[in-house]
Amino acid sequence: xxxxxxxxxxxxxxxxLNTCKKEQGFSQPELTYPETKKADVADDxxxxxxxxxxxxxxxxxxxxxxxxxxxxxxxxxxYLEQIPFREKIRQRLTELYDYPKYSSPYRVGDHYFFYKxxxxxxQSVIYVQKGLEGEPEVFIDPNELSPxxxxxxxxxxxxxxxxxxxxxxxxxxxxWQEIRIMEIATxxxxxxxxxxxxxxxxxxxxxxxxxxxxxxxxxxEELKEQNKYQKIFYHKLGDPQEKDKLIYEDREHPLRYVSxxxxxxxxxxxxxxxxxxxxxxxxxxxLGDEEAVFKPLVTGFDYDTYVIDNMxxxxxxxxxxxxxxxxxxxxxxxxxxxxxxxxxxxxxxxVLNSANTAGGYLFCRYLKDAHTQVFxxxxxxxxxxxxxxxxxxxxxxxxxxxxxxxxxxxxxSFTYPPTIFKYQVKDGTSEVFRKTEVPFNPxxxxxxxxxxxxxxxxxxxxxxxxxxGIKLNGKNPALLYGYGGFNISLLPGFSATRIFLLENGFIxxxxxxxxxGEYGEEWHKAGMLLNKQNVFDxxxxxxxxxxxxxxxxxxxxxIAGGSNGGLLVGAAMTQRPDLFAVALxxxxxxxxxxxxxxxxxxxxxxxxxxxDEEEHFKNLYAxxxxxxxxxxxxxxxxxxxxxxxxxxxxxxxxxxxIAALQEKHAxxxxxxxxxxxxxxxxxxxxxxxxxELTDEYAFMCFNLGVVLK
Numbered sequence: 001x002x003x004x005x006x007x008x009x010x011x012x013x014x015x016x017l018n019t020c021k022k023e024q025g026f027s028q029p030e031l032t033y034p035e036t037k038k039a040d041v042a043d044d045x046x047x048x049x050x051x052x053x054x055x056x057x058x059x060x061x062x063x064x065x066x067x068x069x070x071x072x073x074x075x076x077x078x079y080l081e082q083i084p085f086r087e088k089i090r091q092r093l094t095e096l097y098d099y100p101k102y103s104s105p106y107r108v109g110d111h112y113f114f115y116k117x118x119x120x121x122x123q124s125v126i127y128v129q130k131g132l133e134g135e136p137e138v139f140i141d142p143n144e145l146s147p148x149x150x151x152x153x154x155x156x157x158x159x160x161x162x163x164x165x166x167x168x169x170x171x172x173x174x175x176w177q178e179i180r181i182m183e184i185a186t187x188x189x190x191x192x193x194x195x196x197x198x199x200x201x202x203x204x205x206x207x208x209x210x211x212x213x214x215x216x217x218x219x220x221e222e223l224k225e226q227n228k229y230q231k232i233f234y235h236k237l238g239d240p241q242e243k244d245k246l247i248y249e250d251r252e253h254p255l256r257y258v259s260x261x262x263x264x265x266x267x268x269x270x271x272x273x274x275x276x277x278x279x280x281x282x283x284x285x286x287l288g289d290e291e292a293v294f295k296p297l298v299t300g301f302d303y304d305t306y307v308i309d310n311m312x313x314x315x316x317x318x319x320x321x322x323x324x325x326x327x328x329x330x331x332x333x334x335x336x337x338x339x340x341x342x343x344x345x346x347x348x349x350x351v352l353n354s355a356n357t358a359g360g361y362l363f364c365r366y367l368k369d370a371h372t373q374v375f376x377x378x379x380x381x382x383x384x385x386x387x388x389x390x391x392x393x394x395x396x397x398x399x400x401x402x403x404x405x406x407x408x409x410x411x412x413s414f415t416y417p418p419t420i421f422k423y424q425v426k427d428g429t430s431e432v433f434r435k436t437e438v439p440f441n442p443x444x445x446x447x448x449x450x451x452x453x454x455x456x457x458x459x460x461x462x463x464x465x466x467x468x469g470i471k472l473n474g475k476n477p478a479l480l481y482g483y484g485g486f487n488i489s490l491l492p493g494f495s496a497t498r499i500f501l502l503e504n505g506f507i508x509x510x511x512x513x514x515x516x517g518e519y520g521e522e523w524h525k526a527g528m529l530l531n532k533q534n535v536f537d538x539x540x541x542x543x544x545x546x547x548x549x550x551x552x553x554x555x556x557x558x559i560a561g562g563s564n565g566g567l568l569v570g571a572a573m574t575q576r577p578d579l580f581a582v583a584l585x586x587x588x589x590x591x592x593x594x595x596x597x598x599x600x601x602x603x604x605x606x607x608x609x610x611x612d613e614e615e616h617f618k619n620l621y622a623x624x625x626x627x628x629x630x631x632x633x634x635x636x637x638x639x640x641x642x643x644x645x646x647x648x649x650x651x652x653x654x655x656x657x658i659a660a661l662q663e664k665h666a667x668x669x670x671x672x673x674x675x676x677x678x679x680x681x682x683x684x685x686x687x688x689x690x691x692e693l694t695d696e697y698a699f700m701c702f703n704l705g706v707v708l709k
Contacts, residue, residue, distance in 0.1 A: 029079055031670055033662040034071035046614040057655040061220050069675050076672040083698045085708050090694040096496045099438050104397050104408040104420050109162030122149025122685035150684040157202030157209055166202035166209060172645040173680020194241055203262045205287055208236040210260040223647040227600050228254035255602045263310045270307045276606030277486050280304055297336050309357045311379060318355045323347035325520040328355050344381040351520040358400035358407050359425035370461055370491055370518045385428045391416060394491040413492040414465045415442040440499045444468060452545035455537040461512040462542055467502055477506050477704045478552035480543055484513030484535035485564040486607055487524040497693055504709050507551050511542040529609050530619050536571045543579050558582035558700045563649055570625025573636055580636045582700045587642050587649050587681055590657040592624035598650045629660045634667035637703035643679035
């Protein structure tokens with residue numbers, strides 16, 4: 001239903017009640033929020049009538065919504081502009097972020113590709129060089145493609161003869177991609193254009209590539225319309241998209257993801273089919289046979305299995321079937337039944353986080369209490385060596401083709417800036433290839449990992465980072481960050497902008513909540529579907545631990561999270577509004593009853609459950625942040641952030657949430673929303689990232705009473 005409603009926008013009057021006392025405390029501005037009209041809209045869920053007075057926010061193109069957005073932003077930015085140290089924060093964040101950033105080199109024939117950002121460029125530039133000693137040359141500079149620097153470019157695949165590179169181009173933060181082709185030697189862009197692509201690579205075969213595409217959406221509905229009937233196509237170089245060959249579609253199941261990949265030897269095309277963000281089926285076909293059809297390799301959507309590569313006719317696969325912590329198996333396609341599988345890397349107590357082949361070996365990355373261990377095996381599974389890492393942290397990479405003798409990996413931790421290492425496959429030696437130089441002294445800070453007890457007795461790991469010598473007196477400002485979902489693991493990683501918090505006396509805490517992948521599929525399942533409340537309990541228990549152990553106190557504690565983490569913050573602040581001083585929910589899933597009706601939200605039903613089913617409706621309704629805001633409650637100072645081009649978690653979630661919060665909130669704590677333009681599910685440029693982080697930090701510090709150094 002899309003009713004046109006009028007927003008009665010009141011021009012906000014934002015005044016300081018008192019002059020801000022320097023270094024003695026902070027006076028809160030007085031706020032007048034826009035008056036947001038409500039509609040008489042409700043849905044009946046299995047006999048429960050649920051009002052949805054802000055349904056009209058779902059029509060993102062309406063003039064009423066645009067007027068409301070403008071009015072809310074006026075209130076928010078008027079407030080932020082009066083924070084006396086806002087520009088000081090922007091200046092320091094800019095200084096901290098202004099250092100060269102590199103990706104690992106990726107070898108393509110005789111060439112190496114890498115991304116580099118000089119420091120403050122809006123987008124990283126793609127470079128190419130001949131050999132490791134060659135002179136780097138600009139391959140594509142996305143910063144030249146739009147005035148505001150919001151066009152993103154990613155390399156998505158290379159032709160079998162190493163002549164062409166496919167890349168995706170997206171604008172203003174949208175998930176929609178356009179695939180284009182460049183000739184590597186001449187840097188000439190071909191005329192090929194592939195439109196209406198999402199979540200797809202370019203899997204090359206012969207003189208073209210396979211990709212996942214959607215039908216063109218209705219005009220004006222591109223950022224909202226439910227994405228259905230994803231298909232696999234083959235594009236031949238030089239052809240218009242209209243001539244692309246349809247390889248696979250399923251008209252009986254519109255809400256499925258499909259993707260395709262080609263094995264390194266070009267023998268097989270692998271088809272992955274999933275009904276959501278976890279659980280998938282696998283099919284394959286022989287590419288040399290024109291009459292070949294897809295044959296099943298793994299069926300059913302209860303588990304995750306992915307082909308790593310093939311060994312002749314057999315497949316190496318990474319799976320959690322009969323192995324919640326994952327294992328690597330060999331599958332004979334002529335006898336694909338599970339009882340015929342043979343273990344190459346059996347399941348261990350630690351989680352096998354990833355497995356891939358490179359240099360003729362198998363590299364297995366494990367998680368042990370949320371930090372990385374890496375092992376090299378031969379293709380029969382025999383251990384060659386454990387790869388020695390610099391410290392407890394996170395290692396990623398180890399990718400390459402069979403013929404590569406050296407590989408690259410990146411290591412990082414909370415206080416160890418990303419460093420690229422070159423690894424010799426044969427003798428297992430590592431050397432620093434490129435070290436990141438950041439203007440801070442890591443020796444000034446320390447990281448510890450503790451385990452705290454959640455509501456049901458579960459032990460949950462928590463990383464705590466702070467300045468050395470900090471006093472545990474309950475007076476330190478603290479930021480607690482979490483995610484807790486989709487089998488995603490929060491691992492130690494460096495953030496230059498986080499240094500601003502640490503140098504100003506903050507304690508940064510990162511919780512490894514259930515729902516993530518830190519301890520395998522059992523840990524994931526313990527925080528999904530009907531167990532989702534465990535995630536919020538874990539987060540709340542982390543906050544209580546920090547307070548009880550005198551790291552901080554309730555009036556000095558802020559919480560933050562984005563996307564599923566935005567849901568986490570929304571649920572935590574509505575369930576325990578007394579526990580936090582500041583809440584920063586970013587691009588959050590706030591309306592748990594209708595999330596599946598927009599873009600790719602249907603794919604999250606395997607994680608959350610759907611309100612279309614009674615059992616799941618009751619569960620979702622019990623914690624949905626939008627539906628659990630209560631009249632007359634004092635909520636934490638809240639700054640919701642979202643963006644107009646977020647077509648993953650549509651901004652209507654955040655609009656509804658803040659409108660309800662402003663209506664029912666019952667104290668002087670500010671509850672505001674910051675709505676970015678030409679940005680999406682995450683900042684679309686460095687400039688926008690620094691701007692948004694400046695405002696989040698300014699809002700947080702001001703409302704925690706932090707005196708900046």
